[in-house]
Amino acid sequence: VSVDGDRLAARLAAIVGAAHVVTDPALKSLYEHDATGRFSGSSRLVVRPGNVEEVAETLAACSRSGAAVVPQGGHTGMVGGGTPRDGEVVLSLGRLQALGEIDRAASQVTVGAGVTLERLQLQAAAGGLDFPLDHGARSAATVGGMVATDAGGHLALRYGTMRALTAGVEAVLIDGRIVTRLGGLLKDNAGLDLPELLIGSEGILAVITRARLRLVPARRRRATALFAVADLDTALAVLDRLRAATPSLEALDYFEETGLRRVCERLGLAPPFSRSHPVYLVAECAADVDPSEQLLAAADIVEESAIATDAAARKALWRFREAHNETVRSLGVPLKLDVSVPVGAVPVFERDVRTLVEDVEPDAELILYGHLGDGNVHVNVIGAGEAADTLEDLILRAAADRGGSISAEHGVGLAKSSWLDLCRSETEISLMRDIKRVFDPGGILSPGRVLRE
Ligand code: 2HG
Ligand code: ZN
Numbered sequence: 001v002s003v004d005g006d007r008l009a010a011r012l013a014a015i016v017g018a019a020h021v022v023t024d025p026a027l028k029s030l031y032e033h034d035a036t037g038r039f040s041g042s043s044r045l046v047v048r049p050g051n052v053e054e055v056a057e058t059l060a061a062c063s064r065s066g067a068a069v070v071p072q073g074g075h076t077g078m079v080g081g082g083t084p085r086d087g088e089v090v091l092s093l094g095r096l097q098a099l100g101e102i103d104r105a106a107s108q109v110t111v112g113a114g115v116t117l118e119r120l121q122l123q124a125a126a127g128g129l130d131f132p133l134d135h136g137a138r139s140a141a142t143v144g145g146m147v148a149t150d151a152g153g154h155l156a157l158r159y160g161t162m163r164a165l166t167a168g169v170e171a172v173l174i175d176g177r178i179v180t181r182l183g184g185l186l187k188d189n190a191g192l193d194l195p196e197l198l199i200g201s202e203g204i205l206a207v208i209t210r211a212r213l214r215l216v217p218a219r220r221r222r223a224t225a226l227f228a229v230a231d232l233d234t235a236l237a238v239l240d241r242l243r244a245a246t247p248s249l250e251a252l253d254y255f256e257e258t259g260l261r262r263v264c265e266r267l268g269l270a271p272p273f274s275r276s277h278p279v280y281l282v283a284e285c286a287a288d289v290d291p292s293e294q295l296l297a298a299a300d301i302v303e304e305s306a307i308a309t310d311a312a313a314r315k316a317l318w319r320f321r322e323a324h325n326e327t328v329r330s331l332g333v334p335l336k337l338d339v340s341v342p343v344g345a346v347p348v349f350e351r352d353v354r355t356l357v358e359d360v361e362p363d364a365e366l367i368l369y370g371h372l373g374d375g376n377v378h379v380n381v382i383g384a385g386e387a388a389d390t391l392e393d394l395i396l397r398a399a400a401d402r403g404g405s406i407s408a409e410h411g412v413g414l415a416k417s418s419w420l421d422l423c424r425s426e427t428e429i430s431l432m433r434d435i436k437r438v439f440d441p442g443g444i445l446s447p448g449r450v451l452r453e
Contacts, residue, residue, distance in 0.1 A: 009023055012058055015057045017050075020047065022046035031043065031075075031092060034075070035075060043086075045089055048094060050095045052172065052210070055093075055209050057176060059173070059176050062174075063176065066442065067444065068085075070085075070091065071203045071445075072145075073093055073113065074094075074140040074145055076140050077145065078410045079414065081148075081414065091207060093114045093144045094114045096114040096210070099115055099119065102127040106167075106184050107215045108167055109212075111123075113142060113208050115143045117138040117143070118138040124215050132165065132216050132250075133153050133156070133165055134153050134154060134155050135154065143213070144207075144208045149162075149202055150199050154284075156409075157249065157374055159250075162199060162200075163196075164214075166195070166213060167186075168181045169212070170210040172206060184212045204436055204445060204449055204451065205439040219248070219287055220287075220289075223284070223308070228272075228279070229301070229303060230303060231347070236343070236346070238302065241298040242285075246294035249284075249285050250284050251282065252281060253372060254282070255368075256279055256280065256369065259367040259368070260276075263324060269319070277303050277304065292307050328382065332383070335391060335392055337399075338370075338408050338409060339395070339404055339405060341375050341399055341402045342375055349399065360390055361385065364383045367380040367381075376409060377408075396416070397419075406422050411450075417448065417451060420451070436451060
């Protein structure tokens, strides 16, 4: 590989091998775009270390030369957190593929940052266990990025987000020092919990290279229901019923009429029911005995329903929901906002958003979906044109005004750093800046992400 007379590239090639320093523009470009099409930049080079020592030496070399570095996982980010800005070094963790043996006594496993969610799920399943976090990008999203963004997904309702499932991390500081806490002790209150601080830190404090993750016993039987309901208030009543009826409820996602129509057009699918409805719910239960009966607790308040228990039929129901992301992407570069509000406020927040879009850009198409049980709404506006910036600001303010967060599970990244003060106080932000300075005094690790420059 040509290192183009770049001295840093030559130094990195000596550390990781020339084959793992990418300077060719065509090859580099594979690392320069995010999953939404909104963020991209021309990187200085891409470096792909193969183990933690190489990550450490790579960061130390970048530190010495003052080069800005952005760690990158599986390319599924949506807020510009792992996409380079012009001139940044991309540190790809894709080669950190170690997949540890399952520690049955602790019900934990240690995996490399580059392991995909799907591989982790399969490894757990082979041991009769589950890694209880799931989302549509399972085949590409990697553990390092999921820890760094505190990823959520549809099972958070029952098992929490990555934060709840991470028992420890190994990470490399910008100067090359390695911090390792992978013992996975359930009880360990010896001082401040530094690994905890790295969960959700979006690459601004250190580079996560391995994680110790919690597993749960695999449930033998699953049942998935697709419900059509008249409105979001009824959807919340369904959530209430299901929670009361079944401790086995794992997920309650939703989507709406417009999104479903687009998904069916895109995938050439027949709609799930003979009539169209304003709101659809995907509910899933998991237990040791078939939990489908329990899903019927909501039967009298839904308009139509379909229930599936075998894997293929369940997958087909989930497909209507999971295909929203790719469908939206196929329609152009959307205004994409991932926010959360208190669960009970989802209906009023949606009304806020509809009114804002109608007032500001009536021709835009609004596609709303998300994880209803978590109060996590994915707002996608297509064709917002010139009004995108105005709408972004108004919608984030609306979420904050309803007691919500500007970022639920995708992160702040570059996309939302200007709005952090809507949901974090001045004191909190100034503490975040102080902590950032302790970890990264030169400000070269993921600059501009989370904390505005
Ligand atoms: C999902 O829940 C992902 O499908 C992607 O978080 C959300 O497409 C989106 O905006
Ligand atoms: Zn989501």
